[in-house]
Amino acid sequence: MKRLAVMVAGLVLLGLGLSQVSPFRARLEAVLHQGGHEFAQVMLSQDKGQALCSQYRDKLPADLIPGFLAEQKALIKYPQSGKLLGDWKNGEKVFTDPKRGNCYACHAGVASEVAHGTMGPPLTDYGQRGTLEAVVRYTYEKIYNAWAYVPCSLMYRGGVHGLFTPEETADLVAFLLDPNSPINRR
Amino acid sequence: MPLKALLMAGALALMGLALAQEGVDPREEAKRQKQLLLETAGILPTELIVEQGKDLFNRKGPSGKTMAECDFGLGKGVLEGAAARLPRYFLDTGKVEDLDSRIITCMTRVQGFKPAQVKRSEVVAVAFYIASHSTGKPIQVRLLFPEERALYALGEKLFYARSGARDVGCATCHVTYVGKRAGVLPYADVLGKDKSWTHWPAYRYSNDQIWTMQDRIRACYGNIAHPQPDLYSLPILALELFLAYSNNGAVVEEWPAFVR
Numbered sequence: 001m002k003r004l005a006v007m008v009a010g011l012v013l014l015g016l017g018l019s020q021v022s023p024f025r026a027r028l029e030a031v032l033h034q035g036g037h038e039f040a041q042v043m044l045s046q047d048k049g050q051a052l053c054s055q056y057r058d059k060l061p062a063d064l065i066p067g068f069l070a071e072q073k074a075l076i077k078y079p080q081s082g083k084l085l086g087d088w089k090n091g092e093k094v095f096t097d098p099k100r101g102n103c104y105a106c107h108a109g110v111a112s113e114v115a116h117g118t119m120g121p122p123l124t125d126y127g128q129r130g131t132l133e134a135v136v137r138y139t140y141e142k143i144y145n146a147w148a149y150v151p152c153s154l155m156y157r158g159g160v161h162g163l164f165t166p167e168e169t170a171d172l173v174a175f176l177l178d179p180n181s182p183i184n185r186r
Numbered sequence: 187m188p189l190k191a192l193l194m195a196g197a198l199a200l201m202g203l204a205l206a207q208e209g210v211d212p213r214e215e216a217k218r219q220k221q222l223l224l225e226t227a228g229i230l231p232t233e234l235i236v237e238q239g240k241d242l243f244n245r246k247g248p249s250g251k252t253m254a255e256c257d258f259g260l261g262k263g264v265l266e267g268a269a270a271r272l273p274r275y276f277l278d279t280g281k282v283e284d285l286d287s288r289i290i291t292c293m294t295r296v297q298g299f300k301p302a303q304v305k306r307s308e309v310v311a312v313a314f315y316i317a318s319h320s321t322g323k324p325i326q327v328r329l330l331f332p333e334e335r336a337l338y339a340l341g342e343k344l345f346y347a348r349s350g351a352r353d354v355g356c357a358t359c360h361v362t363y364v365g366k367r368a369g370v371l372p373y374a375d376v377l378g379k380d381k382s383w384t385h386w387p388a389y390r391y392s393n394d395q396i397w398t399m400q401d402r403i404r405a406c407y408g409n410i411a412h413p414q415p416d417l418y419s420l421p422i423l424a425l426e427l428f429l430a431y432s433n434n435g436a437v438v439e440e441w442p443a444f445v446r
Contacts, residue, residue, distance in 0.1 A: 031340055031424065035415030042350045042413055054347045054355065058362060105368050117368045147353075154363065156353035163351060 053152035060151050072148040076141055076159065079166040084140040084173055085131065091168075091175030092182070100164045101172060106155065110182045119154055126176040127184035139176055144169045212371050212446050219391050220444045232314065232389045232442045235396055239315025242308050247297025256292035258285075258316060265319040270438060273427045275331040282337050284426050285313045285387075286400050287418050306417070313387050313398050317441035324437050325383055327430040334427065337420070341428030344421055350412040356425070359406075371446060376429060383433035388443035396442075399426055 032040035049072060052060060060068055078084070095101040095109060103109060108122035129135045141148050144159030144166070159169050175181050224230055243253040258268040259276070273284040279291055289312050293299045329335045348355040359373040366373055376382040386399040395401075403422050404414040415421040 027336070028340060028343070031420045035419040035421035036413065038413035039407075039415045039421065043344075043347065046347065046349045050348045050353060053353075054343075054349075057346050057357065058348075119363060119366050119368065152348070154354070154358060156351070161351040161353075 049147055049151075049157075056152075058152040065151060068151050069148060072145050072151075072157075073141070075157070076144050076148060077166050078140075079170050081167075084136050084170050085177065086167060086170030086172075086174045088171065088174035088178040088181040091171035091173070094164050094168045094172055095175050100168070101158065102163075103172075111186050112182075123176060123183060125184055127179055127181065129177070131177050136173060136177065139173045140169055143172050216391070216444055216446050219446075223391065230389075230444065231391075231394075231396070232444055235311050235314045235389070236318045236442065239311035239313070239318075242312050243315055247293065247299050249296065249298030251297050253289075253292050253297065253312065256288075256296050258288055258292075265316055267320050267323045269313075269317040269441065270320040270323040271326050271328075273327065273334075273337075273423060273430060275333050280333075282331075282333050282423060282427065284399070284423055285316060286310075286398055287423070289313060289316070290418065310387065310396050310398055314396065314442045317387050320438050321441050322438060324435050325430060325433050327427070327434055329431065337424045338427050338431060340421075341424035341426070344425055345428055350410060352410045352412070354410050356406065377432040381433050381436035383430045384436050384438045384441070385443045385445055387441065388445045390445055392446045399429070 029040070029044065032043050046054070049068065052064065052068060056064075079086075092110075095103045098105070103123070104113065104116040106117040106120035108116045108118070108124050111124050126139075138149075145157045146153045146155035147157055158164055159166065164172070176183060178184070220230065246252055254263040256262065257276075257278070258265065259271050259274055260266070260268045269285050272288065273282050275282050276288070276291070279295075281287075283291060286309055289309050290301075290304055293304050293309075294301055329338050345356045348358065356376075360376040363373050364375045374380040374382050383399070386402055387397065389396055397405075400417055400422050403425055404417070407414045
């Protein structure tokens, strides 16, 4: 059983797809380990979403998209309390921390913060959308697992990878949506 | 040795200027910095390293042989254009080798050094020297041997693979987001118009570092918080073969290069 599971994981590895024969896979594994075991391990533990994005070079065929989105959605965990809107002050810390949110690498945030990337849309004044349940839920799920809405996005799945917890995700949501958050005040 | 001191002084002199020049075309800026350094120091760090590499090339190993006894792909001792045709498969080792690994093969198999005696700094210096003989040459990498084709296929897979906690891969930055930037430099079109294969080995003036493509690739893995593949390992070689082949025909403007 274990062996079978390993085989199946191996087949989607690096997006090789199910048609690949196993000598190729064995060679691939050997080559990866030659680069160091830690390196190989990260490559070999590619999950199904990563493998599909690799295989299709970020352009999933239309018929795969609904299944992909559903599988990504299923990876989302929620806070025990059920509260998706947390503490914006802690959210700001997570947002700024390069090891956790690292959000400024790609997004504009608080208007006075000029050191930010532009690969993602600006999040300044994000709170204009209000705090209706649907907005809060979308924002939570987007931040926890960006691929649940945009397959293979550049925005990585911070919650899925444990870079921040469900509670911290709720804090990030508050940082974006709370009217008192500096992101919504100029 | 004045070499190091000279390098330091030069690098420090242009640091402040480099920082003040964001938003400028990085290639043009590198040219300007190079000119500036040439005027202040009288010699370029790249030239100094090439000289160092030349000395090492002509140094006798435990076997009594210099590196002129080695075949870098075009015959014993032939350096003219040799680096522009690497990586390639070598019959004597039965392996695909790039410039770095072929230098190690030369030092261990021909010159008689023990693998543990081979210093990275020496490999890089010799790589600078050998590469300097390919300035003006077009990249000509072939996929003739099955080993080359297999490694190329792996390199392509690795290039497009998205992995690790940041869910990214080489192609995310260097294909999908070409021209965008997170830091100072825009992401290069490494498979296409930027002809990135011809930019390494190089001296990086912003960090006072001498790097071959091996170091460049490892640094990119580091940037995405991914464990780095070991130096001289097959994953690096696979990516190199894929990159080099994609840049076939591109003419080397200057090796070693001078980059930010």
